[in-house]
Amino acid sequence: MKFDFDNAFVRELPGDPEAGPRVRQVEGALWSAVEPTPVPNPELLAWSAEMAAQLGLDADDVASPRFARVFGGNELLPGMQPFAANYGGHQFGHWAGQLGDGRAITLGEAVNAAGERWELQLKGAGPTPYSRTADGRAVLRSSIREFLCSEAMHHLGIPTTRALSLVGTGEQVVRDMFYDGNARPEPGAIVCRMAPSFLRFGNFELPASRGNTALLKQLVDFCIRRDFPHLRGDGEVLVAAWFGEVCARTAVMIGHWMRVGFVHGVMNTDNMSILGLTIDYGPYGWIDNYDPDWTPNTTDRQNRRYRFGQQPAVAYWNLGRLAGALSPLFDGVEPLQAGLQRFIDTYTAVDRDNTARKLGLAECRDDDVELMQSLQDLLRDAEVDMTLFFRALAEVDPAAPSRDLFAEAFYDEDKHEAAVPTLDDWLGRYAVRLRDDSLDAAARRQRMDAANPRYVLRNYLTQQAIDRAGQGDADCVMELLDVMRRPYDEQPGREAFARKRPDWARHKAGCSMLSCSS
Numbered sequence: 001m002k003f004d005f006d007n008a009f010v011r012e013l014p015g016d017p018e019a020g021p022r023v024r025q026v027e028g029a030l031w032s033a034v035e036p037t038p039v040p041n042p043e044l045l046a047w048s049a050e051m052a053a054q055l056g057l058d059a060d061d062v063a064s065p066r067f068a069r070v071f072g073g074n075e076l077l078p079g080m081q082p083f084a085a086n087y088g089g090h091q092f093g094h095w096a097g098q099l100g101d102g103r104a105i106t107l108g109e110a111v112n113a114a115g116e117r118w119e120l121q122l123k124g125a126g127p128t129p130y131s132r133t134a135d136g137r138a139v140l141r142s143s144i145r146e147f148l149c150s151e152a153m154h155h156l157g158i159p160t161t162r163a164l165s166l167v168g169t170g171e172q173v174v175r176d177m178f179y180d181g182n183a184r185p186e187p188g189a190i191v192c193r194m195a196p197s198f199l200r201f202g203n204f205e206l207p208a209s210r211g212n213t214a215l216l217k218q219l220v221d222f223c224i225r226r227d228f229p230h231l232r233g234d235g236e237v238l239v240a241a242w243f244g245e246v247c248a249r250t251a252v253m254i255g256h257w258m259r260v261g262f263v264h265g266v267m268n269t270d271n272m273s274i275l276g277l278t279i280d281y282g283p284y285g286w287i288d289n290y291d292p293d294w295t296p297n298t299t300d301r302q303n304r305r306y307r308f309g310q311q312p313a314v315a316y317w318n319l320g321r322l323a324g325a326l327s328p329l330f331d332g333v334e335p336l337q338a339g340l341q342r343f344i345d346t347y348t349a350v351d352r353d354n355t356a357r358k359l360g361l362a363e364c365r366d367d368d369v370e371l372m373q374s375l376q377d378l379l380r381d382a383e384v385d386m387t388l389f390f391r392a393l394a395e396v397d398p399a400a401p402s403r404d405l406f407a408e409a410f411y412d413e414d415k416h417e418a419a420v421p422t423l424d425d426w427l428g429r430y431a432v433r434l435r436d437d438s439l440d441a442a443a444r445r446q447r448m449d450a451a452n453p454r455y456v457l458r459n460y461l462t463q464q465a466i467d468r469a470g471q472g473d474a475d476c477v478m479e480l481l482d483v484m485r486r487p488y489d490e491q492p493g494r495e496a497f498a499r500k501r502p503d504w505a506r507h508k509a510g511c512s513m514l515s516c517s518s
Contacts, residue, residue: 001061001070003110005079006117008226013218015083021127021136025098028212030203030219031083035076036105037126037136039188041170042072045474046144046481048151051164051194054112062165071192072167073105073125080108084128085198088206089270090321092305098206099270100130103138106198117196117226120164124190137173141466141510143189144477146281148465150193152457152484153278158256159249160278161195166477177509187470195277197227201322202270208325217329227275240335243326247319247343249276254315255350259358260453261287261386263308265297265514269318283514286456288501289411290379290386296459296514312347319343357451358390359430360444361437371433375426382419385409385500390452394445398434401427409500453487454498459512460505461497 009031016032018024026032047062061067069075076082084101091099105125110118123146124138143166150163172185207215224231224242231241253276257264264271265283273279285296292309300306306314323336330336352364355372379389388409395405403423410416439447461480468476483497491497505511 001057001064001066001077003055003077003079003108004112005081005108006111007079007081007108008222009085009106009109009119010081010083012222014215016086016129018129021129021131023127023132024129026086026100026129027210028215029086030207030215031085032100032129033082034084034105034128035082036073036107036122038074039072039169039171039190041168042068042074042190043168043170044068044071044165045168045189045469046147046166046477048147048163048165048481050151050154051162054116054118054162054194055110055164056113067165068167071122071165072169072190073122076107082107084130085203086130086206087200087202087270088209089200089202089268090205090318091268091270092300092303093317095209096268096270097209098130099202101128102131102134103128103136104198118194119196119198121193121195121198122190123193124169124188135173137169137171137188138190139173139175140168140187140189140469142282143191144466144469145284145462146191146193148462148477148481148484149281149284149457150191151481152487153262155485156256156260156453156456156487158260158262158278159253159276161193161198161273164192164194166191166474168474195273195275195279197223197273197275198279199223199227199274200270200279201272201274201318201325202268203274204322205269205325208328213328216325220326220329223274236330236335239326239329240339243323243336243339244342246274246276246322247339248346250315250319251312251343251346252276252350253278254312255347255354257311258308258351259354259451260456261290261308262456263287263294263296263306264311265295265300265306267306267311267314267318269321272315272318272322285512285514286458287386288458289383290376290389292376292380296512298513312351315347316340316343354451357447358393360394360434360439360448362439368433371426371429375430378419378422378426382415382423383411384419385411387453387456388498388500390448391454394448394452396427396430396434398431401431403427411500450488454490455483455487455494457484458501459510459514460501460508463505463508463510466510 013030016026016029019033086100104123107120127136147163147166153160167190169188171188173188174185176183263285271280283297293307295304295307356364392405465476465480
């Protein structure tokens with residue numbers, strides 16, 4: 001097992017003169033050297049064949065004891081230069097100052113045979129200078145959730161960080177799951193996650209907040225050079241083009257979230273990727289019954305800042321904070337305003353494309369926006385499963401639309417009966433629109449099935465895998481990952497993974513309620 005490392009981040013950017021995990025404020029530096037803390041018994045529990053292949057590894061490499069040692073934090077390979085990044089962020093709308101990688105340690109930047117750069121990062125690898133009062137560890141339940149969702153999102157076609165491996169540590173980690181005074185020991189685990197870069201909005205916010213414009217500019221120049229090499233220009237023109245692309249990528253990512261019903265749960269600026277990737281899978285969730293006001297995060301239960309329907313607005317707000325951080329690099333605000341407008345324009349276009357694809361239309365006309373909004377109102381009021389409804393919608397016959405196709409998508413029979421007139425009216429309008437569209441039936445079905453997944457990583461499915469893994473059966477994690485590899489395909493024999501949320505999961509911890517505890 002050998003990698004070609006090109007550790008540009010630590011080579012080209014200033015680091016903390018002090019090494020080690022002592023908690024401290026780190027000024028004038030973008031990273032701190034710190035090594036993973038070894039664990040008693042690293043054991044491979046699950047792995048992604050796709051990401052192993054990206055690194056040139058096969059099944060035998062992954063099965064070797066050395067793989068578990070390296071990706072459990074017990075051994076460093078030649079060329080690795082482990083570090084924790086220094087960044088800040090706005091958390092729940094408030095500036096939080098220095099945050100940094102509190103339980104994530106980057107091992108190095110591996111360049112594969114295709115010339116692709118993959119930053120290898122261990123989450124749960126022990127304390128860093130940014131751990132504050134925490135232990136730098138992660139528990140099995142949160143690690144399974146991050147491992148599975150990283151890969152499931154990729155297979156859904158959503159920009160995301162990836163996951164290579166899930167390693168059990170052989171030690172217990174004490175966590176208070178809901179911060180209610182009921183702390184208990186849980187099995188520990190480490191995820192190796194991968195991305196071309198883990199830079200966040202908060203990496204740029206922190207030096208700006210400290211008035212260190214020189215360090216800010218150094219980081220911006222580095223990011224453009226390493227991660228956006230296709231951009232051209234000089235000075236403000238180049239930085240403006242870069243910010244505009246960050247805004248556009250963020251809009252595309254959020255559009256995908258809304259298309260499939262994903263709720264990130266904690267969209268703080270330190271959890272927003274500068275590459276427009278979904279990053280930091282904490283208290284995320286999947287919409288079962290369509291509810292734009294739903295958030296899985298118990299910490300956000302009162303204000304619901306990061307609820308499903310609010311995600312586009314929050315992304316725009318976060319980009320505004322990034323624009324503010326970058327403003328010292330510009331003589332005026334116009335280039336930054338143009339970037340923020342690019343977010344609005346890109347998201348509007350993506351949202352209209354989602355409407356066309358989810359409804360099976362060749363294009364989204366202005367009237368189709370209202371058609372989709374009225375459908376979403378119906379789904380909300382009648383408590384209808386978003387995934388099941390849109391998947392069944394492809395079966396509608398424009399000559400004789402039938403509500404029977406959607407019987408299994410309702411969660412409440414009384415609301416189902418009350419919604420019959422509204423549903424019939426909407427289906428009638430939809431059938432008229434389909435008859436006026438240029439797509440034939442086969443093309444429409446293909447278009448819809450490529451936009452409306454059959455399988456999503458529902459919270460209760462993940463919780464079932466967590467429960468079984470906690471009892472020693474980690475094979476279920478790999479089985480669930482395999483289902484999520486083909487989310488848009490019918491998979492005979494796996495229909496159980498496509499069912500709506502069962503009643504027992506409506507209020508069960510891990511299925512409906514989650515926290516930032518990991």
